[in-house]
Amino acid sequence: MKLDEEINKRKTFAIISHPDAGKTTLTEKFLLFGGAIQTAGAVKSNKIKKTAASDFMEIERQRGISVATSVMSFEYRNYLINLLDTPGHKDFAEDTYRTLTAVDSVILVVDSVNGVEEQTKRLTEVCRMRDTPIIVFVNKMDLEGQDAFDLLDELETALDIKVRPLSWPINKGKRFKGVYDLHQKGLNLFEGSKTKLTKEILSINDLSDPQLDKLLGEDAEQLREDVELIEGVYEPLNKEDYLSGKIAPVFFGSAVNNFGVKEMLDTFIELAPTPLPRPSNKGDVDPFSEKFSGFIFKIHANLDPNHRDRIAFLRVCSGTFERNKFFHHTRLGKSFRFNNPYSFLAREKNVVEVAYPGDVIGLYDTGNFKIGDTLTEGLDFTFQGIPSFSPEIFREVINRDPLKSKQLDKGVRQLTDEGVAQLFIQQPGSRKIIGTVGELQFEVIKYRLKEEYNASCDLVHKNFYKACWITTTDQEQLKEFIRIKASEIAFDKDDNPVFLAPSAWMLQMAQENYPNLTFHFTSEFKTASQVEP
Numbered sequence: 001m002k003l004d005e006e007i008n009k010r011k012t013f014a015i016i017s018h019p020d021a022g023k024t025t026l027t028e029k030f031l032l033f034g035g036a037i038q039t040a041g042a043v044k045s046n047k048i049k050k051t052a053a054s055d056f057m058e059i060e061r062q063r064g065i066s067v068a069t070s071v072m073s074f075e076y077r078n079y080l081i082n083l084l085d086t087p088g089h090k091d092f093a094e095d096t097y098r099t100l101t102a103v104d105s106v107i108l109v110v111d112s113v114n115g116v117e118e119q120t121k122r123l124t125e126v127c128r129m130r131d132t133p134i135i136v137f138v139n140k141m142d143l144e145g146q147d148a149f150d151l152l153d154e155l156e157t158a159l160d161i162k163v164r165p166l167s168w169p170i171n172k173g174k175r176f177k178g179v180y181d182l183h184q185k186g187l188n189l190f191e192g193s194k195t196k197l198t199k200e201i202l203s204i205n206d207l208s209d210p211q212l213d214k215l216l217g218e219d220a221e222q223l224r225e226d227v228e229l230i231e232g233v234y235e236p237l238n239k240e241d242y243l244s245g246k247i248a249p250v251f252f253g254s255a256v257n258n259f260g261v262k263e264m265l266d267t268f269i270e271l272a273p274t275p276l277p278r279p280s281n282k283g284d285v286d287p288f289s290e291k292f293s294g295f296i297f298k299i300h301a302n303l304d305p306n307h308r309d310r311i312a313f314l315r316v317c318s319g320t321f322e323r324n325k326f327f328h329h330t331r332l333g334k335s336f337r338f339n340n341p342y343s344f345l346a347r348e349k350n351v352v353e354v355a356y357p358g359d360v361i362g363l364y365d366t367g368n369f370k371i372g373d374t375l376t377e378g379l380d381f382t383f384q385g386i387p388s389f390s391p392e393i394f395r396e397v398i399n400r401d402p403l404k405s406k407q408l409d410k411g412v413r414q415l416t417d418e419g420v421a422q423l424f425i426q427q428p429g430s431r432k433i434i435g436t437v438g439e440l441q442f443e444v445i446k447y448r449l450k451e452e453y454n455a456s457c458d459l460v461h462k463n464f465y466k467a468c469w470i471t472t473t474d475q476e477q478l479k480e481f482i483r484i485k486a487s488e489i490a491f492d493k494d495d496n497p498v499f500l501a502p503s504a505w506m507l508q509m510a511q512e513n514y515p516n517l518t519f520h521f522t523s524e525f526k527t528a529s530q531v532e533p
């Protein structure tokens with residue numbers, strides 16, 4: 001098959017939601033439709049009920065054994081679908097944000113009872129930053145949730161996006177009768193079944209059809225009124241507006257009952273984009289260009305202590321990736337080849353010979369990769385848009401065992417390469433400060449340093465407000481700032497200066513007093529400066 005045919009049959013996306021809205025359940029139903037699993041209950045939930053590192057590690061241990069849960073590829077109606085998993089816990093939001101850089105669209109699951117929740121908002125914001133197309137699935141219609149029109153209003157105001165229902169619920173909770181497909185004009189009557197896949201859809205082209213009254217009783221009239229209102233208020237869905245992230249089609253259903261899921265999956269296949277161009281420091285990279293390129297968006301440690309290697313997840317962005325072929329690592333300026341790259345079709349790890357744009361492959365790594373690294377077929381550019389966000393919680397790493405300082409150094413370096421946290425070095429004494437967006441990561445770091453590197457440390461609280469990267473064309477002013485603020489200056493892993501601002505006010509003062517310095521809240525700018533110093 002030619003490259004363009006391969007690209008045009010791929011759809012790479014993620015399901016995102018606030019924990020408990022039904023992401024895992026929906027993922028499982030998709031895999032059932034795609035034939036990737038045979039029974040319900042096969043997908044392990046990755047949610048963390050209690051915020052304890054031990055729970056997290058247990059889940060990671062399970063996932064480590066079957067690392068395939070990070071990417072699930074399956075075939076559906078002649079398409080190859082790559083579904084990327086995202087952690088639900090808010091402390092791991094950064095991991096989710098990075099995964100979102102590797103997809104072309106998302107499905108957002110909202111719980112009909114709880115509506116838009118904190119994580120729903122944050123995740124949608126990240127999608128909106130990149131204009132990622134969004135389809136919304138309002139889940140749990142079998143429960144006494146909020147009014148469907150109210151939910152649509154809430155989605156529009158809280159998420160700052162226009163919505164367009166493509167299916168409409170008939171009543172809810174115990175009186176939930178099903179959904180009317182506004183697009184295909186079909187009536188799907190609700191029956192609770194966790195395993196049944198196909199259901200009969202009744203075609204009702206004209207809502208005044210008396211058959212509707214027989215089937216729905218008094219809800220028939222309500223449906224007629226609702227549909228009239230929808231058609232009057234909401235414009236027909238414009239595919240271009242969906243693709244540019246301006247409008248989100250909305251479906252209603254019940255994932256656990258496998259209800260309303262197929263309608264959405266079929267529409268997803270029709271609407272969702274095939275692999276899109278990706279931004280680099282030398283312009284957008286077209287997926288159809290012949291030369292291979294891709295970037296690392298996730299690094300997964302092998303939690304089995306007998307196997308220290310890690311798995312770097314690479315999204316193919318252009319051309320064809322081939323096993324055993326030399327590719328150029330643009331940050332290190334070295335060539336690498338991979339004799340055991342693998343893909344995740346049907347939830348099995350399979351050694352892959354070739355991979356195409358939109359695919360995600362796992363590469364065994366002995367420490368050569370960092371998140372955001374670019375691999376190309378000889379070209380020199382770096383993909384952008386894989387930022388580190390300014391961390392907000394800081395701890396200094398204090399070694400507890402001087403005989404193990406090498407292990408500690410290695411552990412901290414490797415864990416921060418994986419993106420678990422960010423590392424900043426402070427002088428004098430090369431003190432290590434680690435910054436995260438959530439408390440849970442510190443527990444994870446401590447646990448993993450002990451388990452995997454046999455290193456113990458104390459993590460001492462540091463009272464900083466934010467870490468801001470500094471750039472300037474006025475080197476004198478920067479030198480002056482670094483001298484005056486010595487105790488609040490650190491350097492990141494690429495030796496970029498970072499201001500550890502003690503408070504919002506101090507940051508504001510710094511901005512006023514040093515007008516020639518620019519303070520950045522994401523590390524985005526670094527990618528460009530690495531390649532074009």
Ligand code: G4P
Nearest residue numbers: 017019020021022023024025045047139140254255256257
């Ligand atoms: P998450 O990955 O977004 O965190 O959510 P998950 O799919 O694990 O679903 C959270 C809970 O909501 C699960 O119940 C799941 O069964 C339930 N759920 C999912 N879809 C629906 C739905 O359409 N209707 C109803 N009523 N419930 C739904 P749990 O009790 O936490 O776990 P489990 O023991 O059922 O697995």
